Amino acid sequence: MRHPPPCIMASGLVTPVGFRSETTLAALHAGVSGIQALGFRHISGQAYRGGRVDLSQRWSGTSLLAGLLAPAIHECLGAATVPVAEIPWLVGTSATDRIGRPADLDRALLPEVAHRLNVPLPPGSATAPRDAMGAAFALQRAAALIAEGQAQQVVVAGVDSFLDQRLLDDLDQRLRLLGPGRLNGFLPGEGAAAVLVSAADAIPMNRSGVLAVRSLSLAQEPAPVGSGRPFRGEGxxxxxxxxxxxxxxxxxxxxxxxxxxxxxHYGFKEAMLAALRLDRRDRDQALDLWHPIEYTGHLGAAMLPLLLAWARHALALGYAPGPRALLHVGEDAGGRAALVVEARTSGRTPWASDGLALSLLDVGDSNKEFAA
Known part of the structure; x- marks a missing residue:
């Protein structure tokens, strides 16, 4: 049996460059940066730099993450074409071994978001504590729920924050952060991103700005960052x-x-190795590489929904380099996810019901990645 591809029909974003999708995506399109000096300092006295969301009230721990996530989910649900009580929330969160991670995150996050939105928590909602891979597992489960007729629409989201003094100090000691005199590192950030994943037949065919997810493949890198093993970008x-x-x-x-x-440098080298191995034909122009972290800072578990939202926006507004994009994300533990997306042109696009099978390197049973 074959099904149309699951589609992205809306997004909700809370990032250092905007408190809604419209503002965040306009900023990314224009190359506006939200990088600033943070309220956390290096042992030398210098302020760490990164992306910080300007909240009217700033909480801590799980409440901070709920405050980031609730507006993103609310924005998504505003575009729903089925009752919102029937739309489960599948949310990627930071890995369980992350320094500074709230102990109650996976237990308390979604109930607090539901309380902030004044709605019951939809049945089937869950978190996936796997950094950037969490949203990939969430998208995989959402596609399966849609293909099996258990849901017509699902919110796939991610929320994260690296803005914790203990975490920043640890990353800095491991030479992972970008800063004065260091060109190999990342800028920390925080934010939430959500996309509304829908069955194709739940979206009117005359609706514009619909992104079709043509494939999702997961793999495992045998030499993740910091492992010290020979690195060839295999995952x-x-x-x-x-x-x-x-x-x-x-x-x-x-x-x-x-x-x-x-x-x-690890990430750029990995992307280069994958492209060199698989892109063998001559091109009229270089294969563009878009990476929002230079504007927002690293958003961790929120990265994949942010990329999906940006791809949808670029295709809808006509500034994309072409009709088809390759998205890929990874986690420090070695998980890798890649997707092919394109603008929806027909509700009859072939989609295999088993098309989300894991690829060459097994990452295990995705159902186990969700917190109980």
Missing amino acids: LTAAVAGALEQAQVSMDQIDWRMTDVSGE
């Missing part, structure tokens, strides 16, 4: 190859890439 190459195969396209049919590369 990302496997994930990208799997996504291209599922979408039945080749790399030369990809018009641009969107990634979570962050300023660390």
Whole structure:
């Protein structure tokens, strides 16, 4: 049995460059940066730099993350075409071993968001504590729920913050942060991103700005950052190859890439190795690489929904380099995810019901990635 691709029909964003999708995406399009001096200082006395959301009231711990996530989900639900009580929330969060991670995050986050929105928590809602990979597992589960008829629409989201003194000091000691005299590192950030994933037949065909997710492939990198093992970019190459195969396209049919590369040389080298191995044909122009972290700081678990929202916006407004994009993200533990997306042109686009099978390097049962 074959199904139309799950589609992205709306987004909700709370980032250092905007408190809504409209403002965030306009800022990314224009190249506006939200990087600033943070309220956290290095042992030398210098302020760390990164992306900070300007909240009218700033909480801490899980309440901070709920305050970021609630407006993003609310914005998404405003575009729903089915009752919002029937739309589960699947949310990526930081990995359980992250320094400074709230102990009650996966237990308390979604109930607090529901309380802030004054709605019951929809059945089937869950968190996936796997950094950037959490939203990939959430998207995989959302597509399965839609294909199996268990839901027509699902919110896939991510929320994260690196703005914790203990975490920043640890990252700095491991030479992971960008700063004075250091060109190999990333800028920390915080934010929330959500997309409304829908069955194709739940969206009117005359509705514009709909993004079709043609494939999703997951893999595992055997030499993740900091492992000290010989690094050849095998995990990302496997994930990208799997996504291209599922979408039945080749790399030369990809018009641009969107990634979570962050300023660390590791990520850029990994993206380069994957492209060199798979993009064998001559191009009239270079394959663009879009990476929002230079404007927002690293948003961790929120990166994949942010990329999906940006791809949808670029295609809808006509500033994308072409009709088809390759998205890829990864986590420090080695998980890699790659997707092929394009503007929806027909509700009859082929989509295999088992098209989200894991690719070359097994990452395990995705159902186990969700917190109980």
